[in-house]
Amino acid sequence: MNIAVLGLGRSGIAVAKSAKAAGNSVTVYDSASADNPKLSERLAELEKLGIPFVGDFNGPFPKEVEQIVTSPSVDMRSKLLQEPHKRGVEVISEVEYAYRISKAPIIAITGTNGKSTTTVMTYLALLEAEQKAVLCGNIYGSGYEEVPLTEAAISATEDQVLVAEISSFQLEWVKDFRPICAGITNISPDHINRYDSFEQYANT
DSSP states (O other), rough: OOEEEEOHHHHHHHHHHHHHHTTOEEEESSSSSSOGGHHHHHHHHHHHOOOOOOOOOOOOOOTOOOEEEEOOOOOSSHHHHHHHHHHTTTEEEHHHHHHOOSSSOEEEEOSSSSHHHHHHHHHHHHHTTTTTTEEEEEOSSSSSSOHHHHHHHHOOOEEEEEEOOOOTTGTOOOSSSSOOOOEOOOOOSGGGGGGHHHHHHOOO
16 A cells, blocks of 8 residues: 655654555655754654655645545645545544554543543553553653554554543544543643634544
C-alpha cells in the first residue's frame, strides 16, 4: 500500500517506521521545511530508514496515495484532507493506525480537562494490580516513561495493556477504533476553533 504520513512529530515517525516495516511504500509530509534545524534528528532517522520526506507541503497528495495517516494538528475540515477523502482515499488518525496493529488491548481516556492525571492514575493502578501496563498516547511530561501510541503498539504483546491519553483531535479520523475500556473525564467548551459547533466537539 502507498501510505502518506502527514506530520513529522513523534507519532508520525512511529507510524512511518511501522508502515515501512510492514512492507508499505511510505512518504512523510510536513508543512515545515527540510532546512528546519529542529527537524534534523527526525529527518536523519527517516533517511536511515530509507523513508522519503516532503517538506513545505501544502498539498495536494500524489494520486497514487491510498491511505493518509494524519497528524492531530491538521484541521479535519482542511482541503488537504477533505479532497482526497472525498475521492476515496482512506484518511485515518494515528490512534486508528495504532489500534489496527496492536496485539494488546487499549484503555483510552479522553475529555476536555484531566486527561493526563486520569491516564497516569489508571496506569499506576494497573501496575499496583501487577498488570503489564504501558503509558502512551497524547501524554507528555508526566514524569513517567511514556511513548506515542503507535510506538507502544509496534512492540505490544497480548499480556500487556496500553493506557492511552486520547485528544479529540486524535478521534476525528477513527473508524474501527474500539478500546477495551474508555473514560471521558468531562466535556466543556474548548478547541471550538477546530469545530463548527460545541455539539460537534462533544460528539467527536
